[in-house]
Amino acid sequence: xxxxxxxxxxxxxxxxxxxxxxxxxxxxxxxxxxxxxxxxxxxxxxxxxxxxxxxxxxxxxxxxxxxxxxxxxxxxxxxxxxxxxxxxxxxxxxxxxxxxxxxxxxxxxxxxxxxxxxxxxxxxxxxxxxxxxxxxxxxxxxxxxxxxxxxxxxxxxxxxxxxxxxxxxxxxxxxxxxxxxxxxxxxxxxxxxxxxxxxxxxxxxxxxxxx
Amino acid sequence: xxxxxxxxxxxxxxxxxxxxxxxxxxxxxxxxxxxxxxxxxxxxxxxxxxxxxxxxxxxxxxxxxxxxxxxxxxxxxxxxxxxxxxxxxxxxxxxxxxxxxxxxxxxxxxxxxxxxxxxxxxxxxxxxxxxxxxxxxxxxxxxxxxxxxxxxxxxxxxxxxxxxxxxxxxxxxxxxxxxxxxxxxxxxxxxxxxxxxxxxxxxxxxxxxxx
Numbered sequence: 001x002x003x004x005x006x007x008x009x010x011x012x013x014x015x016x017x018x019x020x021x022x023x024x025x026x027x028x029x030x031x032x033x034x035x036x037x038x039x040x041x042x043x044x045x046x047x048x049x050x051x052x053x054x055x056x057x058x059x060x061x062x063x064x065x066x067x068x069x070x071x072x073x074x075x076x077x078x079x080x081x082x083x084x085x086x087x088x089x090x091x092x093x094x095x096x097x098x099x100x101x102x103x104x105x106x107x108x109x110x111x112x113x114x115x116x117x118x119x120x121x122x123x124x125x126x127x128x129x130x131x132x133x134x135x136x137x138x139x140x141x142x143x144x145x146x147x148x149x150x151x152x153x154x155x156x157x158x159x160x161x162x163x164x165x166x167x168x169x170x171x172x173x174x175x176x177x178x179x180x181x182x183x184x185x186x187x188x189x190x191x192x193x194x195x196x197x198x199x200x201x202x203x204x205x206x207x208x209x210x211x
Numbered sequence: 212x213x214x215x216x217x218x219x220x221x222x223x224x225x226x227x228x229x230x231x232x233x234x235x236x237x238x239x240x241x242x243x244x245x246x247x248x249x250x251x252x253x254x255x256x257x258x259x260x261x262x263x264x265x266x267x268x269x270x271x272x273x274x275x276x277x278x279x280x281x282x283x284x285x286x287x288x289x290x291x292x293x294x295x296x297x298x299x300x301x302x303x304x305x306x307x308x309x310x311x312x313x314x315x316x317x318x319x320x321x322x323x324x325x326x327x328x329x330x331x332x333x334x335x336x337x338x339x340x341x342x343x344x345x346x347x348x349x350x351x352x353x354x355x356x357x358x359x360x361x362x363x364x365x366x367x368x369x370x371x372x373x374x375x376x377x378x379x380x381x382x383x384x385x386x387x388x389x390x391x392x393x394x395x396x397x398x399x400x401x402x403x404x405x406x407x408x409x410x411x412x413x414x415x416x417x418x419x420x421x422x
Contacts, residue, residue, distance in 0.1 A: 090313070091365045098305045154302045158369055 007179075009130035012047065014180050016055040019045050021064065021175070024075055035065065035073045050131075057133040061171035088165055089210060095159050096143070096206050099150035104199045106151055113195060116145045120191050124184040135182070136170045142187070146194070183209055218390075220341035223258065225391050227266040230256050232275065232386070235286055246276065246284045261342075268344040272382035299376055300421060306370050307354070307417050310361035315410045317362055324406060327356045331402050335395040346393070347381045353398070357405070394420055 020041070029035070036044065041052050056073055059065045066076040123138035140163055147159040174180050190205035231252070240246070247255065252263050267284055270276045277287040334349035351374055358370040385391050401416035 087363050087365070090309070091363060094305065094309045098301070102301070152298050152302060154298070154369070154373070158365070162365070 006128040007181075009128060010180060010182065012051060013054055013058075013130035013132055014174060014177070016045055016047050016051050017058055017175050020055055020059060024064075029075045031075055031077065033075045035075065037072060054130060054132045058171045058174050061136075061168050062175050063168070064175070085165075085169065088162065088169065092159075092162055092166060093206065093210060095147065095155050095162070097203060099147045099152065099155050099159075100194070100202050100206060101199065102150040102152055102155075103146065103194065104197050104202070106149060108149055112145075112149055116142065116149070116194075117191065119145055120187060123187065124182075127182040127184060132171070132174055136167060139170065139182075140167060217339040218392075220339060221391060221393065223262060224265055224269075224341035224343055225385060225388070227256055227258050227262050228269055228386055231266055231270060235275075240286045242286055242288065244286045246286065248283060265341060265343045269382045269385050272347075272379050273386050274379070275386070296376075296380065299373065299380065303370075303373055303377060304417065304421060306358065306366050306373070308414060310358045310363065310366050310370075311405070311413050311417060312410065313361040313363055313366075314357065314405065315408050315413070317360060319360055323356075323360055327353065327360070327405075328402065330356055331398060334398065335393075338393040338395060343382070343385055347378060350381065350393075351378060 020035070023029075023044075024035070035041070038049055038052050042049060045052070056065060056067060060067050063077050064075070066074045068074065119138050119142035123135060123142050126132075126135040126138060144156075144159060144163065147155050150156075186205050186208045190202060190209060193201035193205055231246070234240075234255075235246070246252070249260055249263050253260060256263070267276060267278060271278050274288050275286070277285045279285065330349050330353035334346060334353050337343075337346040337349055355367075355370060355374065358366050361367075397416050397419045401413060401420060404413035404416055
């Protein structure tokens with residue numbers, strides 16, 4: 001039952017996103033055109049304010065709308081810019097694989113595990129609540145913390161260079177996927193594998209958490 | 212016989228480097244002290260000018276001497292700064308492995324193979340002549356070209372960030388190794404494996420060419 005209510009929140013969020021993109025298409029809005037305000041969208045789509053706001057954040061990071069403080073929300077583009085960037089994914093996975101391989105041999109302080117766990121818990125909770133903005137931020141914190149725990153300064157620097165692209169890509173995934181799951185279970189298993197220093201399982205999970 | 216004469220040139224160069232570091236030690240030179248000029252070193256060590264110059268370049272990039280144009284050569288440090296940096300090697304290998312894996316699937320232009328081959332030939336020739344400065348430059352060009360042929364802009368950017376460290380590390384290896392070989396044979400086999408699109412062999416050679 002609890003599982004169902006979680007998926008319901010995620011679905012409500014992603015459905016709202018789709019309704020807004022459909023609104024842009026069916027009303028043939030052009031770049032620069034203003035979208036209805038929050039209240040109008042709430043009434044139209046029959047959802048709460050926070051759902052509209054989360055959807056708008058995802059659409060903003062996907063390059064579809066432009067939120068101007070105190071003015072309103074405007075159409076910025078119709079298409080997701082980076083339709084498919086396999087190089088970004090490959091490169092991110094390469095850094096993660098190397099970081100995990102190096103982390104397994106590191107002497108990790110208990111506090112680092114606690115921090116990592118707190119990012120994971122927050123990530124999963126926010127996803128379950130359909131709070132995509134905070135979810136994506138915690139997800140990036142979780143993955144970046146793993147890279148930091150490798151102690152390899154090159155991996156840390158380069159992973160942070162990828163983060164803005166990665167953030168935009170995550171938002172795009174939420175817009176595009178029919179049923180976005182967020183793969184919390186695989187993330188939990190990745191955490192357990194790291195704590196257990198189970199390299200084989202951790203590398204398997206890294207393959208599964210992406211995309 | 213030819214093989215012997217090659218190793219002789221390399222040995223002459225590395226012996227000269229060792230004689231200069233021994234000179235610094237046995238004469239208890241301090242940081243900032245001036246070394247004998249080229250002519251004096253040529254007479255002392257009984258080698259030609261170009262051998263002295265190649266040796267000084269290697270010592271300069273290793274952080275041991277400071278060559279000041281028009282003034283002379285001075286002691287900068289006694290110890291090789293970066294005694295052992297496994298993280299640098301690991302990270303460089305990670306980028307090379309990924310680049311080769313991606314290159315295998317790329318549509319490579321004949322001209323790119325020609326350029327890669329020319330760097331390889333030059334690298335091996337200069338090494339055989341004991342011309343370490345040019346050898347190291349060509350070696351880096353060869354490896355960087357492989358990364359470029361992957362077409363992955365992240366790998367290209369990051370590999371170039373490692374190049375200065377890699378250059379200094381190569382110079383240090385020449386100073387430290389009893390018999391520096393340069394592993395031309397493995398480099399030739401790496402080139403052949405890439406042309407044959409033999410991923411397994413290419414990855415094996417990448418392991419062997421380093422360190």
